[in-house]
Amino acid sequence: MIEKNLKTRTKREVIAIENTTNNLIPSRFMHIMDVGSEYKAIYHALNMETVFVEDKLAKKISTGSLQNIPVQNLENLKTRGLLIEDETEDTKSYKTVKDKLNSLPLTVLYLLVTDKCNFDCRYCFIEGGYTKNQSRNQMSQEIAKRGMDLFVKNIDSGKKRRRTIIFYGGEPILNWNTVEFALGDIASRKEKGSLPTNTRVNLITNGSLITPEIAKVLRKHNVGVSVSLDGRETEHNRNRIFHSSKGTFIETTKGIQILKNHNVHVGISCTLTEGNLETLEEIATFLVNDLDIVSIGFNFLRENPKFSLKDPEYMEKASRAVIESYRILRKKGVYEDRIMRKVNAFTQKKPRINNCAGCGQQIVMAPTGEIGVCHGGIGPKDFFIPYSPDLNTNTHPLWQEWKTRSPFNMEKCTNCIALGICGGGCAYEAFLKHDSIWKLDDPFCIHSKMTLEFLVKDLFEKCLENEKTNRPTLSPSSKH
Ligand SMILES: C[S@@+](CC[C@H](N)C(=O)[O-])C[C@H]1O[C@@H](n2cnc3c(N)ncnc32)[C@H](O)[C@@H]1O
Ligand code: SF4
Ligand code: SF4
Incomplete structure (x- = not known):
């Protein structure tokens, strides 16, 4: 959704804002990306939710100064996991993905x-x-x-x-x-x-x-x-x-x-x-x-x-x-x-x-x-x-180790913006370059990050198109 900073607020809204902002903090998976001269993407690297906001609003969100942000914006960011009530929410969603490696x-x-x-x-x-x-x-x-x-x-x-x-x-x-x-x-x-x-x-x-x-x-x-x-x-x-x-x-x-x-x-x-x-x-x-x-x-x-x-x-x-x-x-x-x-x-x-x-x-x-x-x-x-x-292959140590070789088990990947779409590149390539499958396949990182930037900007262009043709704004709900 392309969010607009609303100008007027009702009294009820103000109370709601105060209540909500008391509790909310940015997710550690939240990243902010430039998408155009007036807008930025607020992007969640794990669940890949994306919200486009005006520059001013993005600045407030990035600095954690949520006090003057309209409640609709906050609710939207919260529903998408971009703002959370406490850090355990992040830990839990990260663990849910990571656990899939076991099966x-x-x-x-x-x-x-x-x-x-x-x-x-x-x-x-x-x-x-x-x-x-x-x-x-x-x-x-x-x-x-x-x-x-x-x-x-x-x-x-x-x-x-x-x-x-x-x-x-x-x-x-x-x-x-x-x-x-x-x-x-x-x-x-x-x-x-x-x-x-x-x-x-x-x-x-x-x-x-x-x-x-x-x-x-x-x-x-x-x-x-x-x-x-x-x-x-x-x-x-x-x-x-x-x-x-x-x-x-x-x-x-x-x-x-x-x-x-x-x-x-x-x-x-x-x-x-x-x-x-x-x-x-x-x-x-x-x-x-x-x-x-x-x-x-x-x-x-x-x-x-x-x-x-x-x-x-x-x-x-x-x-x-x-x-x-x-x-x-x-x-x-x-x-x-x-x-x-x-x-x-x-x-x-x-x-x-x-x-x-x-x-x-x-x-x-x-x-x-x-x-x-x-x-x-x-x-x-x-x-x-x-x-x-x-x-x-379910018990052999070689297959077991390679099965867990994932960005979800690599420290350098935890805070990466491309975490959700990456997959971590080629383990053997990392081994050839750095002697360990647990090191980064660095050239692949370039590809993952460039592709993510393209995907987010491409989505933004589609949203703009929808706005122009007066179709409902694209607020990616279940799928982008
Ligand atoms: C190794 S070949 C084996 C099968 C068959 N001989 C063939 O050429 O399709 C499989 C694929 O690997 C690609 N390939 C070979 N060396 C490569 C390299 N250094 N980097 C990336 N792909 C490579 C080939 O172009 C081919 O598409
Ligand atoms: S030299 Fe390598 S890439 Fe070329 S055809 Fe043979 S196996 Fe395939
Ligand atoms: S782009 Fe590189 S650092 Fe980021 S998740 Fe992929 S492998 Fe890890």
């Missing part, structure tokens, strides 16, 4: 069916994690079956959370025999009832080895395929190359076409490089208009032992580009996955407690059968343990 179910199985690849992308973090002489392997059907057994054993069928099985690599199609075998295994487990029938199956591929026969099998098993494409020919070929250094655009787009011809659901995974940021909006339009893509995921580039970013402002630029592309894509009804996670948290006012299933909610099966929490550590086998048929 996170297992949702994802990653089958890294191979660590070999027919591409040699300049930035590849999988490749970057291996040393020169380390051996590469294909997952056997037996190991894939073990992975499935572990997953089935560890999922709690009582909880209705959707499960996902992901084929990953290296390039997974290089080990098509195991992928095809595992698809049959998944189908038969669904039939027998040991795997929920709504379990999703995804394959992440460079697209170059897709044939009509492969596409038919993927369609038959209803596999969602995410093809990695970094833009149009020049943008894509800058980094995504064969071992001969030849660009891979033609082969990748041919694969996309075959998949589409066979009605396979295709999404695009587009890595944000220093070479495609400036044209990202054009790339987004190309993906939607020319390739008819409706599902897109942008990856922020991660540094690894074989790849460093050159531009110190990469993250600011990448975040800005993702936000601008989101503005374009939403008009076309296409939603980018990464920003949607934050948009959903903000609009539904449901805090994100972690960033991805890597935080203790997935099992990763290495080609040679070791099991881990995060596929990022596959090369050095960081956070992998030897195979054990008895793994219980």
Whole structure:
């Protein structure tokens, strides 16, 4: 709601103001953000309630001088948890969110069916994690079956959370025999009832080895395929190359076409490089208009032992580009996955407690059968343990620690304005940079804070529009 400072007050109101202000204090999750020349947003970092007030009023609220503030304003701020009667209210709402970390179910199985690849992308973090002489392997059907057994054993069928099985690599199609075998295994487990029938199956591929026969099998098993494409020919070929250094655009787009011809659901995974940021909006339009893509995921580039970013402002630029592309894509009804996670948290006012299933909610099966929490550590086998048929992710200390790795357990995050939408970034990235998963994934903080600023300002613009068209003012009640 855009609140106005009311000029006149009744006697009853004055009494109410005095009574109310005697008790109220600003929540420790309350933040004040500039949204325009005359207004500020009063924003609650935990429940994501937002109220827009005139500058003068914001100043009074921020300094805690509530005596002269009209009772309607105070009531509104109180209902939204922005003003509280005592600090236990904050402690209680923080604890309610934090407690959810204790009951996170297992949702994802990653089958890294191979660590070999027919591409040699300049930035590849999988490749970057291996040393020169380390051996590469294909997952056997037996190991894939073990992975499935572990997953089935560890999922709690009582909880209705959707499960996902992901084929990953290296390039997974290089080990098509195991992928095809595992698809049959998944189908038969669904039939027998040991795997929920709504379990999703995804394959992440460079697209170059897709044939009509492969596409038919993927369609038959209803596999969602995410093809990695970094833009149009020049943008894509800058980094995504064969071992001969030849660009891979033609082969990748041919694969996309075959998949589409066979009605396979295709999404695009587009890595944000220093070479495609400036044209990202054009790339987004190309993906939607020319390739008819409706599902897109942008990856922020991660540094690894074989790849460093050159531009110190990469993250600011990448975040800005993702936000601008989101503005374009939403008009076309296409939603980018990464920003949607934050948009959903903000609009539904449901805090994100972690960033991805890597935080203790997935099992990763290495080609040679070791099991881990995060596929990022596959090369050095960081956070992998030897195979054990008895793994219980509800009690194993590795999964238990990663499950609690959340901004809601990190001191530096407690007072952060982006707490509710953040999720805390990548635990493995924090480990690579700072030797501990409990440190901040600092580049991700930039993205979270910039996205929050965009969301609040975007909401303000919508409120102004509503005011102009005389629709009821937008006082976000249950949803923004
Ligand atoms: C590692 S690949 C494995 C699957 C398959 N080979 C492919 O390229 O889609 C999965 C995704 O990770 C992305 N990726 C690779 N290295 C990256 C890095 N350093 N930072 C961010 N994303 C990266 C790729 O662009 C691709 O979309
Ligand atoms: S195709 Fe995938 S696994 Fe292969 S080098 Fe490129 S990003 Fe890495
Ligand atoms: S990770 Fe960074 S942006 Fe996210 S809540 Fe923590 S400090 Fe804030």
